[in-house]
Amino acid sequence: MNQKVLKKKNLGRLAGWTLAWTVSTALAAFGTKFLWDGNQTLSALAILLNLAIGIGMVLANRRLLEGSDELEKKIQLESMALTLGLTLVVGIAYSLLDTANVIPWDAEISFLVIFMGLCYLTATVVNQKRYR
Amino acid sequence: MENKIRVLRAEKNWTQEDLAGAVGVSRQTINAIEKGKFDPSLPTAFRIARLFGQPIEAVFLYGD
Incomplete structure (x- = not known):
């Protein structure tokens, strides 16, 4: 096909x-x-x-x-690697802020989901431009 | 890695879209290879060279 x-x-x-x-x-x-x-x-x-x-x-x-194809796979791999890493690091930091009572609200999972989506979107757009 | 794809493509009067279709990759991939931003896999490099009727070392040049 x-x-x-x-x-x-x-x-x-x-x-x-x-x-x-x-x-x-x-x-x-x-x-x-x-x-x-x-x-x-x-x-x-x-x-x-x-x-x-x-x-x-x-x-x-x-x-x-x-x-x-191979370039699209590379772009996706780089975007997903960045998203996974940043979500882990930022997610734990955000949770620690809540545990230490630095922020007055609870650390909700919805924040991470939105962060992950925006991160993946940004990384994909930036990587698409890099190889244009 | 440098390559002569743009020159060979011009000689055959092929567009990037034509070459992409023949190789089985996207036009963006051919463009990135031509500009030296992306090194293709060995099978893709062989397919490109074969389409131009050239040995792979005549299309792709490895510089130190």
Whole structure:
């Protein structure tokens, strides 16, 4: 299959999984309050569904990487290495700030998720420009 | 690593897109190789050389 067609297909597949995962995350987060009134069995099922779809999303991302050419793989590797390292270092520092009561609020996981997303986005854009 | 891809491509009147399609990589990859920003893998280098009908050492030049 042509490289461009394959990439488009894999990107579409990843977008579908990501959308499904986002919807299932919203369902797991808000369903207990707005849909099934605290029923723990339904909450556990929603979380299991979220987990299963999340694994599908990860596998779709792996497939996208496998179908990429060598420069795209290098760009992704560098971006992911930076994101992983910075998330670990910044995440632990942020947690320590909370433990030492330097910051008046609790260190929430949502901060790390947003930081990770922004970091990966920035690293990918910068790396794309480096090899242009 | 230097290379003569731009010259060989011009001789054949191929665009970067043409070469990328024949090699099976993106146009960005061919552009990065031409500019010396990215060194291709050995299989890709051999494919490029073969497409131009040249030995690999005539297309890619390794400088110390």
